[in-house]
Amino acid sequence: xxxxxxxxxxxxxxxxxxxxxxxxxxxxxxxxxxxxxxxxxxxxxxxxxxxxxxxxxxxxxxxxxxxxxxxxxxxxxxxxxxxxxxxx
Amino acid sequence: xxxxxxxxxxxxxxxxxxxxxxxxxxxxxxxxxxxxxxxxxxxxxxxxxxxxxxxxxxxxxxxxxxxxxxxxxxxxxxxxxxxxxxxxxxxxxxxxxxxxxxxxxxxxxxxxxxxxxxxxxxxxxxxxxxxxxxxxxxxxxxxxxxxxxxxxxxxxxxxxxxxxxxxxxxxxxxxxxxxxxxxxxxxxxxxxxxxxxxxxxxxxxxxxxxxxxxxxxxxxxxxxxxxxxxxxxxxxxxxxxxxxxxxxxxxxxxxxxxxxxxxxxxxxxxxxxxxxxxxxxxxxxxxxxxxxxxxxxxxxxxxxxxxxxxxxxxxxxxxxxxxxxxxxxxxxxxxxxxxxxxxxxxxxxxxxxxxxxxxxxxxxxxxxxxxxxxxxxxxxxxxxxxxxxxxxxxxxxxxxxxxxxxxxxxxxxxxxxxxxxxxxxxxxxxxxxxxxxxxxxxxxxxxxxxxxxxxxxxxxxxxxxxxxxxxxxxxxxxxxxxxxxxxxxxxxxxxxxxxxxxxxxxxxxxxxxxxxxxxxxxxxxxxxxxxxxxxxxxxxxxxxxxxxxxxxxxxxxxxxxxxxxxxxxxxxxxxxxxxxxxxxxxxxxxxxxxxxxxxxxxxxxxxxxxxxxxxxxxxxxxxxxxxxxxxxxxxxxxxxxxxxxxxxxxxx
Numbered sequence: 105x106x107x108x109x110x111x112x113x114x115x116x117x118x119x120x121x122x123x124x125x126x127x128x129x130x131x132x133x134x135x136x137x138x139x140x141x142x143x144x145x146x147x148x149x150x151x152x153x154x155x156x157x158x159x160x161x162x163x164x165x166x167x168x169x170x171x172x173x174x175x176x177x178x179x180x181x182x183x184x185x186x187x188x189x190x191x192x
Numbered sequence: 193x194x195x196x197x198x199x200x201x202x203x204x205x206x207x208x209x210x211x212x213x214x215x216x217x218x219x220x221x222x223x224x225x226x227x228x229x230x231x232x233x234x235x236x237x238x239x240x241x242x243x244x245x246x247x248x249x250x251x252x253x254x255x256x257x258x259x260x261x262x263x264x265x266x267x268x269x270x271x272x273x274x275x276x277x278x279x280x281x282x283x284x285x286x287x288x289x290x291x292x293x294x295x296x297x298x299x300x301x302x303x304x305x306x307x308x309x310x311x312x313x314x315x316x317x318x319x320x321x322x323x324x325x326x327x328x329x330x331x332x333x334x335x336x337x338x339x340x341x342x343x344x345x346x347x348x349x350x351x352x353x354x355x356x357x358x359x360x361x362x363x364x365x366x367x368x369x370x371x372x373x374x375x376x377x378x379x380x381x382x383x384x385x386x387x388x389x390x391x392x393x394x395x396x397x398x399x400x401x402x403x404x405x406x407x408x409x410x411x412x413x414x415x416x417x418x419x420x421x422x423x424x425x426x427x428x429x430x431x432x433x434x435x436x437x438x439x440x441x442x443x444x445x446x447x448x449x450x451x452x453x454x455x456x457x458x459x460x461x462x463x464x465x466x467x468x469x470x471x472x473x474x475x476x477x478x479x480x481x482x483x484x485x486x487x488x489x490x491x492x493x494x495x496x497x498x499x500x501x502x503x504x505x506x507x508x509x510x511x512x513x514x515x516x517x518x519x520x521x522x523x524x525x526x527x528x529x530x531x532x533x534x535x536x537x538x539x540x541x542x543x544x545x546x547x548x549x550x551x552x553x554x555x556x557x558x559x560x561x562x563x564x565x566x567x568x569x570x571x572x573x574x575x576x577x578x579x580x581x582x583x584x585x586x587x588x589x590x591x592x593x594x595x596x597x598x599x600x601x602x603x604x605x606x607x608x609x610x611x612x613x614x615x616x617x618x619x620x621x622x623x624x625x626x627x628x629x630x631x632x633x634x635x636x637x638x639x640x641x642x643x644x645x646x647x648x649x650x651x652x653x654x655x656x657x658x659x660x661x662x663x664x665x666x667x668x669x670x671x672x673x674x675x676x677x678x679x680x681x682x683x684x685x686x687x688x689x690x691x692x693x694x695x696x697x698x699x700x701x702x703x704x705x706x707x708x709x710x711x712x713x714x715x716x717x718x719x720x721x722x723x724x725x726x727x728x729x730x731x732x733x734x735x736x737x738x739x740x741x742x743x744x745x746x747x748x749x750x751x752x753x754x755x756x757x758x759x760x761x762x763x764x765x766x767x768x769x770x771x772x773x774x775x776x777x778x779x780x781x782x783x784x785x786x787x788x789x790x791x792x793x794x795x796x797x798x799x800x801x802x803x804x805x806x807x808x809x810x811x812x813x814x815x816x817x818x819x820x821x822x823x824x825x826x827x828x829x830x831x832x833x834x835x836x837x838x839x840x841x842x843x844x
Contacts, residue, residue, distance in 0.1 A: 120254070121254040124254035124255060124257045124258040125253075125254055125257045127257065127258075127261055148286065151287060151453075151454050151456070152253065152257065152287050152290075154460075155253055155287050155450075155460040155463065156252065156253040156254040156257075156460070158459075158460035158461070159252055159253050159254075159460040159461055159463075160252065160254065162461075164447070164449070164459075164460075166449060167449060167452070167453055170453070
C-alpha cells in the first residue's frame with residue numbers, strides 16, 4: 105500500500121492524505137488548516153482522516169491523541185513524535 | 193515462458209491509444225492531476241483507465257476517497273454494471289464504503305449504496321415501507337455483530353446456565369429464519385448474511401473447546417443453522433465472518449478504541465479486507481466474473497523454460513522449488529471444479545510444450561484440463577483474442593496469469609477489459625494470488641459448470657486445427673504488412689551486420705559477420721545478401737530480416753536466414769524465403785538448401801524449413817541439412833504481404 109515517489113516529509117504526507125479525504129487541493133491546505141477552516145472537515149471526515157493516517161503510518165491513535173489533532177500541523181507533529189518513539 | 197528480454201522483443205504493441213496507461217513512473221500527485229485533466233477534457237475512457245491504475249498502485253483509504261469522488265463524475269459515462277446495495281447493520285460501515293466503491297469500480301461495477309440506521313435492521317426488514325424496500329436494492333448485506341444479535345452467547349454468556357445458553361442459540365437461529373422469511377415477502381434481492389464470530393479467547397478459555405455446548409460450540413451451531421437456511425433459500429448467502437477474521441488474525445482485526453469512539457469494530461488496516469470480502473459476493477451477483485483463466489507456461493506453470501531446460505530441467509514436483517507450481521496446479525483444478533475454463537497462451541514450440549504437459553511426472557494438470565491453447569511464437573494479445581473467440585466468450589471474461597510483468601503490462605494496455613492477475617516474482621505466492629482473485633468467485637454451481645471443461649475438450653477434438661488457422665489469416669490481413677526487399681547497400685550494411693551479430697532466436701545458422709565481411713561477400717557474384725524492411729498498420733519496424741545465400745553450380749545454399757524477434761510469427765519469413773527461391777530459380781539454380789544448426793536459443797527457427805516444404809537431406813552432430821527442389825516448389829509470397837522488391841543492378 106506504499107505510494108511511489110520520492111521521500112516526503114510527514115507533513116507532506118499528512119497533507120496529501122487530508123487532500124484526498126477532505127476533497128480539497130493539497131495546495132489549499134496548510135499547517136494551520138483545521139475543522140473550523142475547512143468546510144468538509146466534520147466528525148465523519150475526522151474519523152476517516154484518523155483511519156487513513158493509522159493505515160499509512162502503521163500506528164494506532166488513542167482518543168486523547170485524536171483530540172490533539174486540532175490542525176494539520178499538530179497532526180503531523182503528533183505522528184512524528186509517535187514515529188520517533190517507535191520507528192516504522 | 194522465454195527470458196523477459198526475448199519476450200519483450202516478440203511483443204507487438206497494439207494499443208496506441210492506451211499507451212498512456214503504460215507509463216509507470218508518475219509521482220502520486222501527477223497521476224491525480226492527469227486524471228483531473230482527462231475529466232476536464234471529457235476524456236472519460238482515459239480518466240477511467242488512469243483511475244483504475246491509480247487504485248491498483250495505491251490501494252488505501254485516502255486514495256479510495258479520491259477515487260470515489262472522481263467516480264461520481266465518471267459513472268454515467270462508462271459501461272459499468274450498476275448495482276444497488278443496501279446495508280442492514282449494527283456497527284459503523286461508512287469508512288469502508290469509499291474503499292468498497294473503488295474495489296467495485298476496479299471490477300467494472302458501479303455501486304449505489306444505502307445504509308440503514310444503527311441496529312434498526314429488524315425494523316428495516318419487517319416494515320414493508322422501510323427505507324430499505326423503498327431503495328429497492330439488488331442485494332442487501334445483513335452485517336450484525338454476534339455481540340449485538342446474540343448477547344446471551346457472547347457478552348452475557350458467563351451469566352447463563354447451560355440450558356439458557358442452549359435456548360438462546362435456538363432463539364437466535366429462529367430469529368434469522370423469521371427475518372429471511374420476512375425479507376423474502378418484500379424483496380427478491382440477494383441477501384448476504386454475516387455469520388457469527390466466535391469470541392477469541394472463548395468465555396471459559398480452553399475449557400470451552402472440550403464440549404460442543406461451550407460458547408464456540410453454540411455459536412458454531414447457530415452458524416450451521418444459518419448455512420442450512422441459506423442453502424434452503426434462493427438468493428440467500430452466508431458470509432463466513434469468523435473465517436475472514438481468522439484469516440487476517442483476530443488480534444489485529446479488532447480495534448477496541450474505535451469501537452468505543454465510533455462503533456467501528458474493525459481496525460484501519462483491515463477495512464480493505466472487509467470491503468474485499470463483500471466484493472467476493474458482488475462479483476458473482478453482477479456477473480462480472482471471469483469465465484476462463486489463461487495461463488503462461490514457462491516460469492508460471494513450471495519453474496524454468498522448457499525450450500532451454502528440457503524435461504529434466506524444469507521444476508515441477510512435490511519438493512521445493514517445484515512444489516510451488518504444484519500448488520498452483522491445485523488452485524487451477526479448483527477453478528475447473530467451479531466451471532471456470534483453463535487455457536494456455538505461451539511462446540514455445542508446440543511439441544516441447546505438449547511433451548511437458550503430457551509426460552512430465554510432476555504435472556498435476558494435463559492437456560485435457562485446458563479448453564484452448566495457443567502455443568506459438570505469435571503475439572500474446574492476439575492469442576488471447578483467439579482464445580476468447582474459440583471458447584465463444586467475451587474478452588472481458590478472461591483472466592490472465594503470466595510471470596513476466598512486461599507481458600502483463602502489454603496485455604493490460606492492449607486489452608483493458610481482461611483481468612490481469614498481479615503476482616510477485618515469488619512462485620510460492622502464485623497459488624494464493626489465483627485463489628484470492630474475486631473474479632473467480634461463484635455463488636452457485638450447476639451440473640454444466642462441473643462438466644464444462646470436458647465439453648470443451650471434446651469440441652476441440654472435433655473441430656481440429658482449421659478453426660485457428662482461419663483466425664490467423666484474418667490476423668495477418670488485419671496487420672496490413674508491407675515489406676521492402678532489396679540487396680544490401682552502403683546504407684543498410686551496418687544494420688545487416690548488426691542483425692547477424694545480435695539475432696539469436698529466429699536464426700538458422702547463427703553465423704556472426706562484421707561489416708567488413710558483409711561488404712566483402714556482397715562484392716562476390718556467387719553471394720547474395722538480402723535485407724527486408726517491414727511496415728504494418730501500427731508502424732514501421734525497420735530492417736528486420738537478413739538472408740545470405742551462396743550459389744554453387746545448380747545449388748543455392750542459404751548461409752544465413754534470420755528475422756528480428758519483433759516480427760516472428762507473421763509470415764514475413766515466408767515472404768523472404770519465397771523471394772530467395774524465386775531469385776535462385778531465375779539465376780538457374782535447381783535446388784535450394786540450408787542448414788539448421790541448433791543452439792540454446794534458436795528453437796523458434798527449428799521447424800522453419802520443414803514448415804516451408806523442405807525435405808531433410810542430412811543429419812549430423814552439428815545439425816540438419818534441408819533441401820527444396822525448386823522445380824516442384826510451391827513456395828510463394830503470402831498475398832496478405834505487399835512485397836516491394838528491388839532487384840540488383842547486375843544479374844548473371
